[in-house]
Amino acid sequence: xxxxxxxSVVLFLASIPFWLGNLYYLHILITTGIFxxxxxxxxxxxxxxxxxxxxxxxFFGIGSYTSALVSLGFDLELTESYTFVFEPxxxxxxxxxxxxLAAISGWLIGRISFKVRGAYFVIVSISFAxxxxxxxxxxxxxxxxxxxxxxxxxFTFAIPGLWELTFFKKEPNYWxxxxxxxVCFVIIRRLVQSRAGRAMIALRENEPLATSIGVDVTKYLVxxxxxxxxxxxxxxxxxxxxxxxxxxxxxLFIYTVTMVIMVVTGGKGTLxxxxxxxxxxxxxxxxxxxxxxxxxxxxxxxxxxxxxxxFLPEGIVPAVTQWWQRRARGPEGSMSQxxxxxxxx
Amino acid sequence: MDQFLxxxxxxxxxxxxxxxxxxxxxxxxGIMRVVNFTHGELYTFGAYMMFMFVMPLQLNFFLALILAxxxxxxxxxxxxFILLKPLRGADIDTTMxxxxxxxxxxxxxxxxxxxxxxxxxxxPFPVDPLVIGTISVSWNRIFMFAVASALIAGTYALIRWxxxxxxxxxxxxxxxxxxxxxxxxxxxxxxxxxxxxxLAAAAGALLGPIIVVYPTMGDLAALKAFAxxxxxxxxxxxxxxIGGFILAMMEELGAGYISSGYRDAMGFLLIIIILLFxxxxxxxQKERVG
Numbered sequence: 001x002x003x004x005x006x007x008s009v010v011l012f013l014a015s016i017p018f019w020l021g022n023l024y025y026l027h028i029l030i031t032t033g034i035f036x037x038x039x040x041x042x043x044x045x046x047x048x049x050x051x052x053x054x055x056x057x058x059f060f061g062i063g064s065y066t067s068a069l070v071s072l073g074f075d076l077e078l079t080e081s082y083t084f085v086f087e088p089x090x091x092x093x094x095x096x097x098x099x100x101l102a103a104i105s106g107w108l109i110g111r112i113s114f115k116v117r118g119a120y121f122v123i124v125s126i127s128f129a130x131x132x133x134x135x136x137x138x139x140x141x142x143x144x145x146x147x148x149x150x151x152x153x154x155f156t157f158a159i160p161g162l163w164e165l166t167f168f169k170k171e172p173n174y175w176x177x178x179x180x181x182x183v184c185f186v187i188i189r190r191l192v193q194s195r196a197g198r199a200m201i202a203l204r205e206n207e208p209l210a211t212s213i214g215v216d217v218t219k220y221l222v223x224x225x226x227x228x229x230x231x232x233x234x235x236x237x238x239x240x241x242x243x244x245x246x247x248x249x250x251x252l253f254i255y256t257v258t259m260v261i262m263v264v265t266g267g268k269g270t271l272x273x274x275x276x277x278x279x280x281x282x283x284x285x286x287x288x289x290x291x292x293x294x295x296x297x298x299x300x301x302x303x304x305x306x307x308x309x310x311f312l313p314e315g316i317v318p319a320v321t322q323w324w325q326r327r328a329r330g331p332e333g334s335m336s337q338x339x340x341x342x343x344x345x
Numbered sequence: 346m347d348q349f350l351x352x353x354x355x356x357x358x359x360x361x362x363x364x365x366x367x368x369x370x371x372x373x374x375g376i377m378r379v380v381n382f383t384h385g386e387l388y389t390f391g392a393y394m395m396f397m398f399v400m401p402l403q404l405n406f407f408l409a410l411i412l413a414x415x416x417x418x419x420x421x422x423x424x425x426f427i428l429l430k431p432l433r434g435a436d437i438d439t440t441m442x443x444x445x446x447x448x449x450x451x452x453x454x455x456x457x458x459x460x461x462x463x464x465x466x467x468x469p470f471p472v473d474p475l476v477i478g479t480i481s482v483s484w485n486r487i488f489m490f491a492v493a494s495a496l497i498a499g500t501y502a503l504i505r506w507x508x509x510x511x512x513x514x515x516x517x518x519x520x521x522x523x524x525x526x527x528x529x530x531x532x533x534x535x536x537x538x539x540x541x542x543x544l545a546a547a548a549g550a551l552l553g554p555i556i557v558v559y560p561t562m563g564d565l566a567a568l569k570a571f572a573x574x575x576x577x578x579x580x581x582x583x584x585x586x587i588g589g590f591i592l593a594m595m596e597e598l599g600a601g602y603i604s605s606g607y608r609d610a611m612g613f614l615l616i617i618i619i620l621l622f623x624x625x626x627x628x629x630q631k632e633r634v635g
């Protein structure tokens with residue numbers, strides 16, 4: 001039954017381009033989908049291991065830049081006489097390179113900062129994002145700095161000589177993003193229901209206890225960071241080949257905050273949370289755009305975030321599920337919930 | 346050599362404001378266990394108040410400085426009272442999320458109130474710099490250094506010798522025992538947050554007339570303050586003071602001899618290096634005044 005529901009939701013989402021008929025709306029859905037992937041990857045860290053990565057945009061941006069550079073090719077003048085020339089590679093290969101490099105940087109950050117926890121990881125991750133932004137801004141030979149990388153090819157799949165598919169239009173890009181969303185969702189679900197996922201949740205709940213029964217803390221934290229960074233890198237790669245331009249602004253802190261707000265609003269540590277939060281904060285700006293300038297919108301998001309942490313600390317998805325379960329079970333059933341708010345009445 | 350001396354002097358002067366930022370942040374973290382993401386916004390607020398009093402309102406420069414710092418103290422107390430007081434006992438991640446929300450809100454309010462265009466502030470000091478041999482320094486910066494030093498010394502004195510300082514140190518060591526001994530914890534928390542905020546606002550008000558004032562100026566300042574605090578050890582006031590000067594030195598020398606584009610990256614590289622080799626910071630074990 002549940003599986004049937006899931007398949008029909010995906011089929012419904014896949015059918016959207018056929019009847020939506022408005023390319024601008026489709027564009028919003030594509031960017032929302034990309035951000036949902038990024039938010040899901042952040043949720044893996046924030047929600048399941050309890051580590052707040054405030055430099056998540058670094059992985060997103062590294063995925064973007066790597067994918068763009070590998071597909072465009074670049075040359076670096078290493079010494080006076082020797083110039084390293086990198087030939088352009090196919091887009092799918094570039095995309096994979098982006099994922100791998102993002103994952104490697106996730107591994108690096110994990111190794112450095114999981115010696116210490118909490119506030120330190122937060123600050124290391126912000127610092128890392130800031131360093132990467134400054135590199136992308138200043139290493140003009142490689143990244144063109146503020147002039148941005150232009151004319152990035154869209155996604156292309158090809159069997160040489162036989163068949164070629166180029167994702168110029170909105171519709172195929174939409175399906176691509178949807179497909180990757182589903183893949184990431186499934187990976188995360190498999191992971192959190194596996195041994196590794198239970199270990200991560202145990203760490204979040206009680207680290208000394210988890211350690212004492214033999215969970216290798218650092219190993220699982222680093223594993224989660226690698227996966228999370230890789231997924232963020234994939235989202236970045238998708239973004240690059242969709243908008244086809246990338247500049248250092250991609251590392252702005254505000255994008256990390258967007259992801260955090262999506263996860264916290266939807267419900268951290270739930271599978272559906274980032275999707276729900278992502279949909280809300282992907283579409284809300286378009287609704288608010290008519291009567292609120294960007295500053296006012298951000299003021300609203302900031303206040304909304306504070307209110308949600310105060311009143312719905314678990315996020316929307318757990319709140320709705322609890323409400324639904326209580327309704328379905330009736331007053332007697334709710335007694336067994338014990339600590340659920342209002343259950344005792 | 347002359348250039349080197351000039352760099353050292355610049356670093357010393359810049360280090361004063363960095364230390365102010367760091368001390369405020371480390372006090373708040375040490376005593377309240379709150380990662381204060383609004384710190385950079387208090388700094389921005391101080392700079393904008395300075396702008397408002399000096400430019401449109403034409404107040405005296407020194408009076409404006411005092412008012413800007415006092416308003417920073419008031420704003421800090423308000424943030425503590427409205428946002429943090431209901432969250433006593435909440436875990437560090439929850440307060441962190443709340444503070445991020447407050448940060449975004451405050452920054453965009455600045456943007457809304459003052460527009461994104463950078464503002465400059467006039468100062469009453471002579472235009473000609475003070476020249477000693479081959480190095481020179483503007484009077485404005487000398488004034489900044491003097492005030493920053495006075496504020497740092499004042500904070501030390503407050504923590505060392507006043508009753509409030511004693512209560513703060515007690516709360517730092519053990520909030521519950523301190524409360525049992527009759528320390529009013531809530532007052533200590535408000536005072537700490539207000540003091541830290543006032544120091545951040547002072548840093549902004551002092552630097553505002555030297556650099557230009559713009560809404561997102563607090564982001565980098567906050568990140569640098571975090572770097573300083575990690576460098577000195579979370580909660581260590583002495584560490585934050587020395588950390589501020591070390592960071593300024595690294596930035597100044599890095600910009601002078603390596604690449605000015607990476608000036609702002611120095612602090613973050615510093616964080617990463619520190620965490621690799623000495624995760625608790627340089628001074629955490631030696632002295633933690635509170």
